[in-house]
Structures are given as C-alpha cells and as structure tokens.
Amino acid sequence: MYNFDKEINRRNTNSIKYDRNNIQNSRIIPMWVADMDFETLPEVKEALIKRAQHGIFGYATPTNSYYQAVINWMKARHDFEVEKDWIITTSGIVTALKLAVRAFTQVDDKIMIMKPVYYPFDASIKLNHRTVVECPLVFENDSYTCDFELFEKTIIDNDIKMFILCNPHNPIGKVWTKDELYQIGTICQKHHVIIVSDEIHMDFVYKVNKHIPFYNVDESFKDFSVICTAPSKTFNLAALQTSNIIIANEELRKLFNEEKDASGVTDPNIFGLEACEAAYTYGAKWVDELLEYLQGNIDYMNDFLKTRLPDLKMVNPQGLYLIWVDMRALGMDKDELEDFMLNKANLWLDEGYIFGTGGDGFERFNIACPRSTLKRALEQLEKAIRQRG
Ligand SMILES: Cc1ncc(COP(=O)(O)O)c(C=O)c1O
Structure with a gap:
C-alpha cells in the first residue's frame, strides 16, 4: 500500500504551487495549480x-x-x-x-x-x-x-x-x-x-x-x-x-x-x-491506489459541503483531481470572492473567472493532497464563512 497521507513540506523547493508570489503566510494552503502534493512512485x-x-x-x-x-x-x-x-x-x-x-x-x-x-x-x-x-x-x-x-x-x-x-x-x-x-x-x-x-x-x-x-x-x-x-x-x-x-x-x-x-x-x-x-x-498499481485515495478526498469534500456548507455546490467530478465549486450563493463579485478566499479563508485557489465565460462565482480546488490538508482547508473555509455571517 502506498501512503498518500504523508504530508511533505514543499516550501522553498522551487515549487510554483508553494513558492510563486513569495507568499509568506504559512496558513495559506495552496490548492491552485494542477500538481499533486504526493510523492511519485518509488520506481520513478x-x-x-x-x-x-x-x-x-x-x-x-x-x-x-x-x-x-x-x-x-x-x-x-x-x-x-x-x-x-x-x-x-x-x-x-x-x-x-x-x-x-x-x-x-x-x-x-x-x-x-x-x-x-x-x-x-x-x-x-x-x-x-x-x-x-x-x-x-x-x-x-x-x-x-x-x-x-x-x-x-x-x-x-x-x-x-x-x-x-x-x-x-x-x-x-x-x-x-x-x-x-x-x-x-x-x-x-x-x-x-x-x-x-x-x-x-x-x-x-x-x-x-x-x-x-x-x-x-x-x-x-x-x-x-x-x-x-x-x-x-x-x-x-x-x-x-x-x-x-x-x-x-x-x-x-x-x-x-x-x-x-x-x-x-x-x-x-x-x-x-x-x-x-x-x-x-x-506505475499501474500506484495509479489504482491513487485513484482510490482521490475518490476518498472527493467523497470527503462532498460530505463536508453538503452537511456544513450547503450553499456551496460542488460539481460532481467524473474525472480529474480538480473540483469545481459553485459559490454564487455567497453573493460576492469576483474580486470580493478572490480576496475572501485568499485573505479570510487562507486558501490559494484558481478563481473561476480565469477559465472564461461561465466561470464567475466558481472556484477550482485541487484536492490532490493528503486528507489532513483537505480537512484543514475546508475547516478554514467554514470558519471564514461563519465569521462573515
Ligand atoms: C488540460 C490541461 N492541459 C495541459 C496542462 C499542462 O500541461 P503541460 O504542463 O504539459 O504543459 C494542464 C495542466 O493543468 C491541463 O489541465
């Protein structure tokens, strides 16, 4: 069994996901660009x-x-x-x-x-x-x-x-x-x-x-x-x-x-x-286990949003490890939403509007990370939304 739960520090590794923009606030969780926080397989x-x-x-x-x-x-x-x-x-x-x-x-x-x-x-x-x-x-x-x-x-x-x-x-x-x-x-x-x-x-x-x-x-x-x-x-x-x-x-x-x-x-x-x-x-077995782990993350996020943040609507993914979430019920314009995610929820996401027509009011979450990171991210989001009232 491969261990996808392992948290690995990626800061200061020339990682675009962690090191771009020189973001110093270590509470900010990067979930934007599409790379994974998992080690590749040992044979590689x-x-x-x-x-x-x-x-x-x-x-x-x-x-x-x-x-x-x-x-x-x-x-x-x-x-x-x-x-x-x-x-x-x-x-x-x-x-x-x-x-x-x-x-x-x-x-x-x-x-x-x-x-x-x-x-x-x-x-x-x-x-x-x-x-x-x-x-x-x-x-x-x-x-x-x-x-x-x-x-x-x-x-x-x-x-x-x-x-x-x-x-x-x-x-x-x-x-x-x-x-x-x-x-x-x-x-x-x-x-x-x-x-x-x-x-x-x-x-x-x-x-x-x-x-x-x-x-x-x-x-x-x-x-x-x-x-x-x-x-x-x-x-x-x-x-x-x-x-x-x-x-x-x-x-x-x-x-x-x-x-x-x-x-x-x-x-x-x-x-x-x-x-x-x-x-x-x-890599076949590694990918099979990875897919199971990612499905677990998707299920976790789906349950979390449904039970704790029901205004946010996750588009059920048929593929990818990128989750597209409809946040329009929060009633924020694109600049407010971007600022809220980064500075209040401490989440670095890909903003929906960058994907063009139809993207406003959506956020894209990269959930290819240990479940502990995903859990922390969703709890930060919940806290920020509750504080906003
Ligand atoms: C649809 C799609 N094409 C291409 C890429 C990037 O490919 P590459 O890194 O090989 O240029 C991505 C990365 O997220 C992607 O989502």
Whole structure:
C-alpha cells in the first residue's frame, strides 16, 4: 500500500504551487495549480537517481523501450492502439498546443474552444495571433453539456479552422462520453475542422466513467486530429517537461514536426524520458491506489459541503483531481470572492473567472493532497464563512 497521507513540506523547493508570489503566510494552503502534493512512485525516483549517478547529461533521444512503455500504457489503461511512428515528444502539452496552433492554422484564423476551460488554451491561440471563438458549455442541473446545434453553427458562422478539445475537461471535471465525442468529431469532420484533443487528465476517471481516447471513437477521426498525452499529471512529473503527442495522420505529423523544428525546442529532457518510461512501466498499481485515495478526498469534500456548507455546490467530478465549486450563493463579485478566499479563508485557489465565460462565482480546488490538508482547508473555509455571517 502506498501512503498518500504523508504530508511533505514543499516550501522553498522551487515549487510554483508553494513558492510563486513569495507568499509568506504559512496558513495559506495552496490548492491552485494542477500538481499533486504526493510523492511519485518509488520506481520513478530510483530511475532518476540511477540516471543522475551516471553523471553524463549529453543530448537525449527516446529509445525503443521508451516508446514501448508509452504504447503499453495506452493499450493497457485505455485500450488505445498507438504506433511508435505516431509519437512525438514535446516539452509539455501547452508547448504542443502552441505548436499545433502554428502548424495547422494561419495568422488571423479562428480557433474554437469550449468555455469555461483551462486558460492556457485561450493564451495559446491569442499569443500566436489567431482569434479565439467560444462555444460556451451549458450548465444545467449541476452538470455540463454541449449544445451541438450551437457547436455546429459557431463553426459555420466563423469559418473555424481548429477546435481544441479538453477531454477530460478541466476545470469542470467532465469526462466526455463516446456519443458526445462522436458528435463533436462528425461535426468537425464535416466542416474540415482539425481537432486537437488534450487528454492530459486521461488517467483520472472515477466510478462508471471511462476515458475514451479520441481515436477510439471512430477510425476516420485519425485523419484530422491530434491527441496530446503526458505522464505529468498522472505521476506528478510536470517539472520534468515530457509529453507524448500522438498523430496518426502523416500530413499533420509532418506539419507538426516542421513547426517543432522551427521553434527550436526539439531535444527531449533526459530525466523526463527516464521518469516517463519508469512510470508507465511500473506505475499501474500506484495509479489504482491513487485513484482510490482521490475518490476518498472527493467523497470527503462532498460530505463536508453538503452537511456544513450547503450553499456551496460542488460539481460532481467524473474525472480529474480538480473540483469545481459553485459559490454564487455567497453573493460576492469576483474580486470580493478572490480576496475572501485568499485573505479570510487562507486558501490559494484558481478563481473561476480565469477559465472564461461561465466561470464567475466558481472556484477550482485541487484536492490532490493528503486528507489532513483537505480537512484543514475546508475547516478554514467554514470558519471564514461563519465569521462573515
Ligand atoms: C488540460 C490541461 N492541459 C495541459 C496542462 C499542462 O500541461 P503541460 O504542463 O504539459 O504543459 C494542464 C495542466 O493543468 C491541463 O489541465
């Protein structure tokens, strides 16, 4: 049994989650950026130590055993058949999104995203001088859906060239079903829209939900889509900057590789390669136990909110370790809410509004932490809300 209850001090470790903004108040609990407060599995640590002890850190390249580990993981966990030639390593998925934007579209082209969504989608488009077009998700009866008529109309009206899908969807915790993905795919196919499917959270799904890799929905979807995967969320390896972009279509792969070459960020990180291979080779049991632990955290938070803070409505997560909470009943505007969370509840969260349309009045909690930390965080929140009256 792995011990996810262990509290580990992360302050002053160059951790963006703990050390950014130089926040000195040690009562503030960081629950914002999506990395976990858990140690990764022992085999990953051992692989990294072994590599460090080798002492030579020249240019790196993925070996056959690296590719095989990626292929095996995708097959075993997701019944996803990946061919070695389809895999392109990049130094992260946000990097890959930016490369995809440049590789598959032209300046001023329109790219569609569903809001609220992981905010770097928006930035990846705008920073590359393309235009963001939104298709807002519909929030009804505590869950989110896509209005497919609106989805298609938005594509037609704006001559959309590319759509960035988030599956599972951050921040709302939605795991798209095969039927929904089929509708997304067929509409995009009909209107010649390239799909970039960001599946970084693929390993975090709960209960009856199942992650469906976009290529598994329909064979023909391989012709016009790209799947972004990484071990970084699953095994807490974000700083090792290694992801695997899967592109079956030769033409798209060529365009992507050319853009990667042009950008100059081509050499993989040697420690990232080692860690990814070890994680995908030895990590299945660790992930199974992690998911059980996270489900325990989700249940704990759900019970806490229901019984002690019933005005706050948690959107029941089908996937991810990020919990999306509707706080509109508190009646605060976005600045008040942000100030209240940080300075009264002493919680450093991701504010709903940063995820765009539909995010105001929501907060995103990262619950990938020991239960003791989660308990403390929710008690701090309860106390602050009671004091407010
Ligand atoms: C949907 C999504 N994509 C990408 C990333 C970041 O990926 P990377 O660190 O590989 O750039 C995150 C991190 O939270 C995410 O939630």
